[in-house]
Amino acid sequence: MSRHACALFWDRGVARTSGDDIAAAAGVSTRTVWRYFRCKESCVEPILGRSAQRFVAQARRWPAELSLVDHMAADLAANPLTEQELADEISALRIITLSVSEPALRSGFLMVHDEMERQFVPIVARRRGVPEDDLTVRLDAAAVSAAFRVIDEDVGRRAxxxxxxxxxxxxxxxxxxxxxDATNGRLGGPVTS
Structure with missing residues (x-):
């Protein structure tokens, strides 16, 4: 349903797309749409979430001796995106660009990043060697999520x-x-003792 909702919102616009339209495109009943989603705009959250989850999964595999950019480059080379994952990334970037002027889409985008922030807390704590409830860990996780959100918006607009x-x-x-920049240099580089 999420892929269909993204395509319909991009092609027709949010206002001209209904829950019935999404259901018809997905080959399910409208009732099924409302069973899984709180509103038509929330149908895009699974696609938006995939990109964030891919980044969190990469960060979980981030070895101490590598910078983030070196790790991500190596990880992407070892685990290239499939055609469907690439198509989903393009759909997500389209929705992100629409979310600038569509508050209901923006809400879903921000919810995805809120979840990303929570999942990033243990990653930051492990990297920094401090407890998860440390204020700086939580601030860094929030900063990472915000940085990723801003980059998504910038790359989406440009691409x-x-x-x-x-x-x-x-x-x-x-x-x-x-x-x-967002973490004042505390994250991004290799861990040094």
């Missing part, structure tokens, strides 16, 4: 609206810079 080609290396460099 989707302005049709700019953004290389993987450039996207990784943007993520690295954003996280280092």
């Amino acid at each position: 989707i609206l302005e049709k700019e080609k953004i290389s993987q290396a450039e996207a990784l460099a943007l993520i690295d810079r954003a996280i280092r």
